[in-house]
Amino acid sequence: MGLFSLFVTLFLILNVAVICNGGITSKFVRKVEKTIDMPLDSDVFSVPPGYNAPQQVHITQGDHDGKGVIVSWVTMDEPGSNKVLYWSEKSKDKHHARGHMVTYRFYNYTSGFIHHCTINHLEYDTKYYYVVGLGLTERQFWFTTPPKVGPDVPYTFGLIGDLGQSFDSNKTLSHYESSLSKGQTVLFVGDLCYADQYPLHDNNRWDTWGRFVERSNAYQSWIWTAGNHEIDFLPEYGETVPFKPYTNRYPVPYRASGSTAPFWYSIKRASAYIIVLASYSAYGKYTPQYKWLEEEFPKVNRTETPWLIVLMHSPWYNSYNYHYMEGETMRVMYEPWFVKYKVDVVFAGHVHAYERSERVSNIAYNIVNGVCNPVSDQSAPVYITIGDGGNLEGLATNMTEPQPKYSAYREASFGHAIFDIKNRTHAYYGWHRNQDGVATAADSMWFFNRVWYPEAEHPVSQ
Numbered sequence: 238m239g240l241f242s243l244f245v246t247l248f249l250i251l252n253v254a255v256i257c258n259g260g261i262t263s264k265f266v267r268k269v270e271k272t273i274d275m276p277l278d279s280d281v282f283s284v285p286p287g288y289n290a291p292q293q294v295h296i297t298q299g300d301h302d303g304k305g306v307i308v309s310w311v312t313m314d315e316p317g318s319n320k321v322l323y324w325s326e327k328s329k330d331k332h333h334a335r336g337h338m339v340t341y342r343f344y345n346y347t348s349g350f351i352h353h354c355t356i357n358h359l360e361y362d363t364k365y366y367y368v369v370g371l372g373l374t375e376r377q378f379w380f381t382t383p384p385k386v387g388p389d390v391p392y393t394f395g396l397i398g399d400l401g402q403s404f405d406s407n408k409t410l411s412h413y414e415s416s417l418s419k420g421q422t423v424l425f426v427g428d429l430c431y432a433d434q435y436p437l438h439d440n441n442r443w444d445t446w447g448r449f450v451e452r453s454n455a456y457q458s459w460i461w462t463a464g465n466h467e468i469d470f471l472p473e474y475g476e477t478v479p480f481k482p483y484t485n486r487y488p489v490p491y492r493a494s495g496s497t498a499p500f501w502y503s504i505k506r507a508s509a510y511i512i513v514l515a516s517y518s519a520y521g522k523y524t525p526q527y528k529w530l531e532e533e534f535p536k537v538n539r540t541e542t543p544w545l546i547v548l549m550h551s552p553w554y555n556s557y558n559y560h561y562m563e564g565e566t567m568r569v570m571y572e573p574w575f576v577k578y579k580v581d582v583v584f585a586g587h588v589h590a591y592e593r594s595e596r597v598s599n600i601a602y603n604i605v606n607g608v609c610n611p612v613s614d615q616s617a618p619v620y621i622t623i624g625d626g627g628n629l630e631g632l633a634t635n636m637t638e639p640q641p642k643y644s645a646y647r648e649a650s651f652g653h654a655i656f657d658i659k660n661r662t663h664a665y666y667g668w669h670r671n672q673d674g675v676a677t678a679a680d681s682m683w684f685f686n687r688v689w690y691p692e693a694e695h696p697v698s699q
Contacts, residue, residue: 287374293447392507395420398586401628427464
């Protein structure tokens with residue numbers, strides 16, 4: 238009997254080890270330094286010279302399929318022209334597109350003149366030049382449209398989240414810009430400028446941030462996700478309309494996918510179908526977001542766009558002691574759909590660190606059966622938290638211990654990632670910490686597509 242008890246005890250100990258033992262917690266130790274915002278006279282915030290010169294120029298996708306671009310910019314002295322002059326590198330014929338202009342007030346702040354112009358019916362995989370500020374101080378930029386949507390079209394996405402405008406933010410953006418993989422579009426998972434961290438949500442910080450990211454965002458589309466720092470809810474000072482600065486400054490093509498609000502929408506780009514969800518809009522049953530997503534997933538044609546990517550701000554699987562389980566109610570609502578429709582990867586922010594999960598699901602759980610452990614599920618997505626852009630709130634360094642089994646790799650460092658789609662079956666993913674050289678990926682793996690190559694993956698290096 239004593240020997241039997243010993244075997245039982247050893248079995249239980251080994252089982253506990255299997256249940257509790259997670260993946261890798263990085264041994265990389267980042268020098269602990271206070272994260273400080275760059276001063277307002279920094280070069281990255283400089284105002285372009287010239288009377289009424291357009292500033293904060295940025296672009297995003299303007300339609301569902303990638304043949305449209307929304308060009309946005311701000312003029313400060315007077316409204317100026319709403320038009321964009323553009324032409325293809327393949328042709329010298331120049332065209333005009335007319336946009337519209339908005340302004341807004343936020344407590345004691347009055348915005349400049351914010352222009353948005355959608356250019357439609359562009360050719361795929363073509364370089365275009367465009368000019369804004371017509372008739373006064375003109376500024377010229379360029380962008381390249383994505384390739385035609387198709388199953389084996391290679392395409393490279395950059396991943397940035399929770400960027401802010403600190404010295405570390407500048408390191409992150411510079412590191413991304415120097416990446417050898419050369420992201421063609423940024424998937425931005427929320428929390429842009431952190432203006433709400435300043436007294437009275439100082440909206441001048443929206444302007445400085447717009448000038449800061451212009452060096453990238455004027456030349457390649459950034460696909461926007463709304464985070465909690467975009468809410469800008471200040472009722473004690475009369476500001477009761479959430480997301481006012483964000484929605485006035487950063488339009489998205491939500492109507493093209495049948496959405497009723499700019500916080501959840503979808504686009505196709507090359508071989509990827511990207512669904513953007515709103516962590517801070519109602520998502521329960523019968524809500525507009527729920528009804529939209531319920532109808533959206535069946536529309537995804539994995540023969541046309543094999544890679545299914547979801548962006549959100551608040552992560553569902555998070556083993557840091559920051560924002561712990563904040564995404565749980567959304568997970569309970571939507572995770573069965575993610576498994577049913579075989580989402581490949583989910584990118585989130587919010588937690589100011591990096592983490593990659595195994596392919597797991599927790600869809601068996603309910604309050605009656607008590608089955609509450611995530612289990613390995615090859616139909617489930619990999620969940621990646623990349624809220625490590627560098628904002629003034631600093632790094633999330635306090636992790637739960639022991640590391641849960643679903644957590645494959647985690648590290649408290651600032652950085653960015655690259656998701657490089659090769660064809661319908663394979664994509665290479667790499668996360669790059671700011672301290673490393675451009676060729677070094679601190680965490681990387683080959684993704685196997687859930688529909689076309691549903692095999693178990695293994696990290697490349699750790």
